[in-house]
Amino acid sequence: MTEPLTAMLVGLGLVFFLAGTLGLIRLPDTFSRLHALTKADNLGLGFIVLGLALQADDWNVLGKLVLIWAFALIAAGTSAQLVARSALRRKSTPSERQAP
Amino acid sequence: MSGWLTAWLTFAAAIALLALAGALWRVWHGPAPADRMMAAQLVGTGGVAVVLLLAAANDWGMVDVALVLALLAAFAAVAFVKAESSGGRGDPEEESADD
Numbered sequence: 001m002t003e004p005l006t007a008m009l010v011g012l013g014l015v016f017f018l019a020g021t022l023g024l025i026r027l028p029d030t031f032s033r034l035h036a037l038t039k040a041d042n043l044g045l046g047f048i049v050l051g052l053a054l055q056a057d058d059w060n061v062l063g064k065l066v067l068i069w070a071f072a073l074i075a076a077g078t079s080a081q082l083v084a085r086s087a088l089r090r091k092s093t094p095s096e097r098q099a100p
Numbered sequence: 101m102s103g104w105l106t107a108w109l110t111f112a113a114a115i116a117l118l119a120l121a122g123a124l125w126r127v128w129h130g131p132a133p134a135d136r137m138m139a140a141q142l143v144g145t146g147g148v149a150v151v152l153l154l155a156a157a158n159d160w161g162m163v164d165v166a167l168v169l170a171l172l173a174a175f176a177a178v179a180f181v182k183a184e185s186s187g188g189r190g191d192p193e194e195e196s197a198d199d
């Protein structure tokens with residue numbers, strides 16, 4: 001019974017994944033790419049993990065799946081902030097920035 | 101796990117690899133180093149997705165591989181930011197205060 005549901009969820013996750021990659025390629029600006037990448041990417045992974053969780057046959061596999069997704073979410077959030085901050089610092093040389 | 105679902109999961113893993121190919125194109129082309137780092141992060145997350153799909157299709161033991169890959173992808177981003185900042189301390193706000 002759960003197998004069609006798993007197939008659909010994995011398909012949905014893939015759609016978001018490809019959307020994130022397409023955003024990474026097509027979007028003009030660094031920050032819009034970062035925006036697209038972090039959002040679509042994690043959502044795609046979340047749906048894939050959700051779909052696979054239905055097939056997990058025992059508890060610790062299920063636990064590991066949820067752990068991976070939670071970790072990927074946190075890691076992507078923080079590293080996106082870090083990368084954006086370093087990219088921002090590289091762009092705005094002191095002369096461009098307004099007086100504090 | 102019925103046959104058609106295993107086939108679909110393996111096919112999905114192949115499509116996720118396609119997404120990785122797109123990310124590698126960005127690594128090659130990306131003007132700013134930040135773009136290249138983002139693409140490297142997508143390769144990490146994409147790799148986790150591929151390994152998870154194959155784990156479900158073949159053998160659940162591979163879930164640990166995906167866990168380790170997710171961990172290393174996070175550290176790659178941190179290493180990039182620390183290498184970027186001149187002092188190597190990695191906190192651009194505190195550095196921009198004194199320049």
